[in-house]
Amino acid sequence: MELVINDLTKEFEEVKAVNHVTCTLGNGVYGLLGVNGAGKTTLMRTLCTLLSPTSGSILWDGQDIFQMDGQYRKILGYLPQEFGFYPDFTVEDYLMYVSSIKGLRPAVAKRRVKELLHQVGLSGAAGQKMKRLSGGMKRRAGIAQAMLNNPKVLILDEPTAGLDPGERVRFRNLISELSEDRLVLLSTHIVSDVEYIANELLLMAAGELRYSGTPSQVIASMPQKVWKLRVSRQEVENYLHRYQISNLKAEADGVELRILADQRPHPLAAQAEATLEDVFLYYFGSQVFMQEEEGDCSHRLAGKWGRGK
Amino acid sequence: MIRFEIKKIFCRKSGKVVLLALAVLLAVSCYMPIHDTRYVNEQGETERGLGAARKLREAKKEWSGLVTEEQVKRVLRENRRINQTAEARSEEVKKQDIAYSWKQGFSDIREMINSAFGDFQEYDYFKADSVTETEVGDFYSNRPAKLKEWLETDQMARGEFSEEEKAYLLRQYEKLETPFYYEDSDGWQHLFEWAPTVIMITVLILGFLTAGIFSSEFQLKSDAIFFSSYYGRDKAVRSKIAAGLLTVTAIYWTMLLLYTAVVLGALGAGGADCPVQSAGMSSWKIFYNITFLEEYLLVTAGGYVGCLFMILVTMLVSTKTRSAVAAVMVPFLLIFLPAFLSGVVTNRVLGLLPDRLLQINLALHYFNVYRLGSRVIPAIPILFVTYGVAAAILIPMLYHSYRKAKVW
Structure with missing residues (x-):
C-alpha cells in the first residue's frame, strides 16, 4: 500500500502553492515540516481530494485518487488545521454524524465511537456539547473523528496548533499510538511535534519539497556544524547579524548561543550535536524570521533580534 | 444521516427560536379569522368570535x-x-x-x-x-353579458386581451353551472383571507431555517471533514437536500393543516362544494369554475409549490455564496419585490411571478390568461407547471453545485 505523489502542482491564479512535488509514502508516520505558507495545507487538501491539482497525479496503490472518488475517501481520515464542528452537537452526536457520512452502519458506529472516546480520553465528555470542550478536548475529538473509519491514510494538518505543552505531548503520544499499520502524514511547523514520532520527514518550503528522509538523514543533510558559545549580552546583536542562531538562552552571566556555521565562530565555541530544530532553521531560516516579525512566535527560535544569514 | 441533518437545523438556538415563532404565528393566524367573524345581534350589538360564528351559521342556514x-x-x-x-x-x-x-x-x-x-x-x-x-x-345571464360589455368597451380591457383571450374568458363564464347551490361558506372565506399571510410568513421562516443547511459547513469550517468523507460528495449531499425538503414539507403542511383544522373547526366547513362565485362581491367575477374545496386545494398546493421553489433557490444561493445571510434574503426578495415592480412591469409578467403561488386565492381574481400557440391558458396552471418544473430542476442543480465544492 503506497501513496505516490507524482509531479504535483497546485496553482492559485499566479501563485504555485504546491510546486512539482514528487514523493512516495508507505506505512508509517511522516512529518511534513515547513513554515506557515510553505504549501503544507494545500498539499494535504489535495491529498484529501478537497482540491484538484493543476497538474501531476496522486495514486493510491496505482489508482488515481480522484478517479477512485468515494473508494479513496473510504480509507481516508483527515483532521484539518481549522477543525470545524457543529457546536450544538454533543461529542457523541458529532462522532455518530461523522460516522454516518463515513459510511459506518449505526451499530458499528456506536461501538467504534465508544472505543475511540475511550482511546482519546473523552468517555466522560461524550454527552457534553462540542462548544463546551477545551481546546485540547476539541483536538482529541478531532482525531477521534479522523479515526472513525479506521483509515489506511491518516492526514493531520497542524494537529497540535494552539495546544499547551502538556496537551501537545499527550496528543503526540496518542498519534504515535494510532499510527500502527497505516500511513500517517502530519504537518507542523513545530519541530518537536514530529521529532520523536516521525519515521520520515518531508521538508517543504515555497511549495517545494526541499528534503526528505529519516530524522537522522535530515540532520546529516545539513552541511553546517552546530556550535555552543556563551557571550555577553552586548555581543548578541553582533552574532545575530553574522550567523544563523538556532537558540538563544539568557543566563545570569551572559547568553548561551546555538550557532550554525561551517567554521568555529569563536575559539571558545564548542561543537554540539545537531538537532532537527537546527536543521529546520538551516532550511527555512529567513522565512522563520519573516514569520516571527509578523507575530508568529511559536517556533522557539532565535528571538526578537533574529536576522539569519 | 438525514436525522443528523435535521438535528443540525433544530439544535441551534436560532432553530428553537424559529419553532417558537412558528407556534406564535399559528396561534395569531388562527385567532385573527375567528376574531374577525362578526355577528350583529337583534339589539344591534356586534358580537365576535366563536359565538358570533355559530349564530351567523344558524342565520344563514335558513337560506341554504x-x-x-x-x-x-x-x-x-x-x-x-x-x-x-x-x-x-x-x-x-x-x-x-x-x-x-x-x-x-x-x-x-x-x-x-x-x-x-x-x-x-x-x-x-x-x-x-x-x-x-x-x-x-x-x-345569471348578466354575468357573461357584463364581462362581454367590459371586454368590448373598457379601454384597458380592449388593449389587454386578444380576441382569443376574450373568447376564452367568456367561454369560462358561460361554462359555470347555474343555478348555484348556496350554503354558508364563511369558514372557507375567512380561511382564505388569512392563508397568504400564514403561507408567506411560513416561507420566510423556512427560508431562515434552511438557509444554513448548505452554508453551515463552510461557516463552521467543517467542510473539509464533510467533503473528505466517504459519502461527502454524494449520499451526504443528498441527505442535506432531503433534510431541507422534509423540513419544508413537514413544517409547511403542519402549519397549513393545523390552521385549517382550527379555523374550519371554529367557523364551520360548510359550503365546500359551492362554487367560489357564490361568495359574491369580487368573487362573482372569478373565471375559474371551481368550488371552495377546490380553491382550498389550489391555495395549499400552490403555496407548497411556491414554498418548495423559493426554498430550493434559497438553498442554491446558500451553496453558491457559502453564506446563510445572502441566502436568507432570497424569500424576502421573491415575495416582496413584485410589490415594487407593479407599474414597472406589466400585469401579465407580475401574474407569473412565484409570489402568486403563495396567494392563489388572490390570483384567482385576476384576469391573467396567456396564449400558448393556439391555446389560451390561465395563469394558475402555468404557475403550477413552471415552478413545479423549476423546483424539480433545482434539486439536481443544487446537488451538483454542492458536491463539486472546493475547500480552499
Whole structure:
C-alpha cells in the first residue's frame, strides 16, 4: 500500500502553492515540516481530494485518487488545521454524524465511537456539547473523528496548533499510538511535534519539497556544524547579524548561543550535536524570521533580534 | 444521516427560536379569522368570535339551497321588507344595525345580487335595494353579458386581451353551472383571507431555517471533514437536500393543516362544494369554475409549490455564496419585490411571478390568461407547471453545485 505523489502542482491564479512535488509514502508516520505558507495545507487538501491539482497525479496503490472518488475517501481520515464542528452537537452526536457520512452502519458506529472516546480520553465528555470542550478536548475529538473509519491514510494538518505543552505531548503520544499499520502524514511547523514520532520527514518550503528522509538523514543533510558559545549580552546583536542562531538562552552571566556555521565562530565555541530544530532553521531560516516579525512566535527560535544569514 | 441533518437545523438556538415563532404565528393566524367573524345581534350589538360564528351559521342556514330565480326573488322581497321597517329608515346607527341584523342570513345572496346587477368594475352595496323582481331572470345571464360589455368597451380591457383571450374568458363564464347551490361558506372565506399571510410568513421562516443547511459547513469550517468523507460528495449531499425538503414539507403542511383544522373547526366547513362565485362581491367575477374545496386545494398546493421553489433557490444561493445571510434574503426578495415592480412591469409578467403561488386565492381574481400557440391558458396552471418544473430542476442543480465544492 503506497501513496505516490507524482509531479504535483497546485496553482492559485499566479501563485504555485504546491510546486512539482514528487514523493512516495508507505506505512508509517511522516512529518511534513515547513513554515506557515510553505504549501503544507494545500498539499494535504489535495491529498484529501478537497482540491484538484493543476497538474501531476496522486495514486493510491496505482489508482488515481480522484478517479477512485468515494473508494479513496473510504480509507481516508483527515483532521484539518481549522477543525470545524457543529457546536450544538454533543461529542457523541458529532462522532455518530461523522460516522454516518463515513459510511459506518449505526451499530458499528456506536461501538467504534465508544472505543475511540475511550482511546482519546473523552468517555466522560461524550454527552457534553462540542462548544463546551477545551481546546485540547476539541483536538482529541478531532482525531477521534479522523479515526472513525479506521483509515489506511491518516492526514493531520497542524494537529497540535494552539495546544499547551502538556496537551501537545499527550496528543503526540496518542498519534504515535494510532499510527500502527497505516500511513500517517502530519504537518507542523513545530519541530518537536514530529521529532520523536516521525519515521520520515518531508521538508517543504515555497511549495517545494526541499528534503526528505529519516530524522537522522535530515540532520546529516545539513552541511553546517552546530556550535555552543556563551557571550555577553552586548555581543548578541553582533552574532545575530553574522550567523544563523538556532537558540538563544539568557543566563545570569551572559547568553548561551546555538550557532550554525561551517567554521568555529569563536575559539571558545564548542561543537554540539545537531538537532532537527537546527536543521529546520538551516532550511527555512529567513522565512522563520519573516514569520516571527509578523507575530508568529511559536517556533522557539532565535528571538526578537533574529536576522539569519 | 438525514436525522443528523435535521438535528443540525433544530439544535441551534436560532432553530428553537424559529419553532417558537412558528407556534406564535399559528396561534395569531388562527385567532385573527375567528376574531374577525362578526355577528350583529337583534339589539344591534356586534358580537365576535366563536359565538358570533355559530349564530351567523344558524342565520344563514335558513337560506341554504339552490339560488334559483325564486330564491333571489325571496331575498329581494325580504330585503325590501326590512328596508321599509322603522329601524332601517332610522338615522340612528344602532337602529340601522338592528335592521342589518335581520339581513345577515341572506347577506351572501344579497351580495351576489349586488354583483350581478351592479357595474362590472364597481361594487355597489345598495344595488340590491333597487333591483326589481322582473329583472331577476337576468341574475345569471348578466354575468357573461357584463364581462362581454367590459371586454368590448373598457379601454384597458380592449388593449389587454386578444380576441382569443376574450373568447376564452367568456367561454369560462358561460361554462359555470347555474343555478348555484348556496350554503354558508364563511369558514372557507375567512380561511382564505388569512392563508397568504400564514403561507408567506411560513416561507420566510423556512427560508431562515434552511438557509444554513448548505452554508453551515463552510461557516463552521467543517467542510473539509464533510467533503473528505466517504459519502461527502454524494449520499451526504443528498441527505442535506432531503433534510431541507422534509423540513419544508413537514413544517409547511403542519402549519397549513393545523390552521385549517382550527379555523374550519371554529367557523364551520360548510359550503365546500359551492362554487367560489357564490361568495359574491369580487368573487362573482372569478373565471375559474371551481368550488371552495377546490380553491382550498389550489391555495395549499400552490403555496407548497411556491414554498418548495423559493426554498430550493434559497438553498442554491446558500451553496453558491457559502453564506446563510445572502441566502436568507432570497424569500424576502421573491415575495416582496413584485410589490415594487407593479407599474414597472406589466400585469401579465407580475401574474407569473412565484409570489402568486403563495396567494392563489388572490390570483384567482385576476384576469391573467396567456396564449400558448393556439391555446389560451390561465395563469394558475402555468404557475403550477413552471415552478413545479423549476423546483424539480433545482434539486439536481443544487446537488451538483454542492458536491463539486472546493475547500480552499
